[in-house]
Each structure stands twice: as structure tokens, then as C-alpha cells.
Amino acid sequence: ARVDKGGHKHFMAKEIAEQPTVLAEAIRSYLTPDGKGIALPGDGIDFTAVDRLTMVACGTASYACLTAKYWFEQYARIPVDVDIASEFRYREPPIPARTTALFVSQSGETADTLAALRYCQRKAERIVSVVNVPESSIARESDLALPIHAGVEVGVASTKAFTCQLVVLLLLALKAASDREEITAEELAAHLADLRALPGVLNAALDRGKDVRKVARKLAEARDVLFLGRGLMYPLALEGALKLKEISYIHAEAYASGELKHGPIALIDKTVPVVVMAPRDALFDKTVSNMQEVMARGGKVVLVTDAEGLRDAGDGVWQQITLPSVAPILTPILYALPAQQLAYHTAIAKGTDVDQPRNLAKSVTVE
Ligand code: G6P
Helix, strand or coil: CCCCCCCCCCHHHHHHHCHHHHHHHHHHHHECCCCCCECCCCCCCCHHHCCEEEEEECHHHHHHHHHHHHHHHHHHCCCEEEEEHHHHHHHCCCCCCCEEEEEEECCCCCHHHHHHHHHHCCCCCEEEEEECCCCCHHHHCCCEEEECCCCCCCCCCCCHHHHHHHHHHHHHHHHHHHHCCCCCHHHHHHHHHHHHHHHHHHHHHHCCHHHHHHHHHHHCCCCEEEEEECCCHHHHHHHHHHHHHHHHCCEEEEEEHHHHHHCHHHHCCCCCEEEEECCCCCCHHHHHHHHHHHHHCCCEEEEEEEHHHHHHCCCCCCEEEEECCCCHHHHHHHHHHHHHHHHHHHHHHHCCCCCCCCCCCCCCCCC
């Protein structure tokens, strides 16, 4: 099918805006008709038979994997290894018994990810992939391929594929938690009800684009930007930094907030904006003290949080982006939007080619 920009200036803008719709479809396609259970295609996955997950991907898809590690370990108590495919394939890691290998790829054709998958054939108990293109090599060579239903993604910087990958991985983690009796049927149904309501919340968040544009005009003047996040927000910080450097060409780095003292704090001065992704969760107080350390050194904090977080952050925040409050388990999907929008509007302010950034390819099919 021919894909057009549907009235948007760029494919990336269209694909950001489409997320509530495609996510709703992805969610619907994995739920039982009553909405209270999870139904996987084919013979599904029985997580009581899985002792370990090895997740492998490149780029944005690898940050979806890193997010999923937090979900699988916290909610389902399954140990998870996450690796980027180019490292994994040449390290030739041992694969313990009862390991499921999980590959995440929008295109399903990334050369390193495909090679990593082939390495796992006959070593891992089972090969599962999470893909956007069901006819792709990675899907065909897997024992089970799970589609993310994002539709065609044209923008080189992945947006809707990332959030759809997160949805499918979250559903897998919840299925694992339920199979292993780490959560009850009622708890599962409650999580799924929250998830079904998420597309509506995303629509509300997208409407707040004005805040983001204002912050982006400031970021466009920076030479370096630091992203910080803790727990589930750490992979999101990595994704925010990746998006920004990919399309605005501003040097951006991400650190786990707790690592601030172990290096990046040396870079802080008034020329380096620090984007802190922090919903008002159990770890928020720790993040506030990290922010104070930044501000004490003249650093400019851009706080991405909810109304409660803004209230508890105290004085001195330079710029803010406020999001609706959602269940803690869903924050990575919601916070992906400002990460994408910040990069998009910063690139627009700088006048770079958003859909076709220099030196980058949509799908890296050669090594
Ligand atoms: C390239 C793209 C990224 C993508 C990565 C992995 O670097 O520019 O947007 O995240 O490849 O691609 P895949 O198709 O395997 O998800």
C-alpha cells in the first residue's frame, strides 16, 4: 500500500500522532474478547517452562528490550539478559537450558539481529521474535513471530514501532507473571484495563505539544544534552538521547540517574541542559536529589514528569513538560512521546532533515 504523510509535514510527525490508534490495535489483537486475558498467536508461550530470557536487538529496539527487562524481572521474576546484536553474535555467549531467545526488530531484516538469531538456533529452547514485518527474515526464522501491528514506518527514527514493541513486550511480561502465578487473575485484569485506557491518555498527552515546542527551541541552542532516568525511565533516557542525536545532530548522552556522580556530573554547567524523565513514583525522591546536584552546579534541568512530580520537585527547574499520571507499569509507553517530540521539534528548530537524517538508514541489512 502507498503510504503518504496524511496531512503532516513529515512522516515522523504522522507516525508520532498515529500512536494512540496503532497501539489500540496492537493491544486489541493480543487480548481475549472479554479484555481480561492475553491471547498469543500460534501455540503461544508457556512461561512456566522458561527459566531465562535472552533478548537481542539493535538501536531503538534494544531500548525496548531493556525496558522489558525491568518488566519481566519485577513482575514475572524471570531473569533477563539484554544485549545488542553486534556484541552478542561475536561473543558467542553460552545459552543455558530452558532459555527462550527473544529478538526485537521493526524491519525484521537487521543483519546483526538476524545473525544473532541464527546463532541461537539449536542452542536456545525456543526462538521468539517481535517484529513489524511478518514476512521478514527474522519472523520466518523464528519458532514464533509476534507482530506489533504498527503499520508501515517510514521515518528513519523509529517512533510508533518502539511504542508498539513496548506494548507487545509488556503483554508478554504480564502473561509471564500470570503463568508463573506472580500476579492473580484480578491483578492481570486490572493491568489490562489500565492498558486498554492508555491510548486515550496518549491522545491527551499529544495535545500538549506546545510545551514541548517551547523546550525544543531552547534545546536547539545546546551543543550537548544529558538525559537522566532511573528504573523504567533509564531505557527511556537512552531512547530520548538516541532520537535527539539521530535527527537534530546535537550530542546527547543518557545515564542512569544514580550514575551521575560517577562521571557525567563533571560535564555539568549552564550550557548543558539535563533532561530528567521522572514520573512521581517510588524512586522520585532520589531523582529530586540528583536534580539538586545538577542545579547546584548551574545545570539547567528540563523535568518531564506528572502534576504530582512537578509539585514535589521544588524550585529551580528550568523547563518542564507535564504528562498525565498513569499506572507505574505504563510510564515507559507514555514517556516515549515527549522523548520523540523533543527530538522532532528540536530538529525542526534546527532545520535538519527529520525523515532522512544524514548517514542513517531505516534498515541496516549489511554489517
Ligand atoms: C536502524 C534504524 C533504527 C532502528 C535500528 C534497528 O538503526 O535507523 O531506527 O531502531 O536500525 O532496526 P530494526 O529494524 O531491527 O528494529
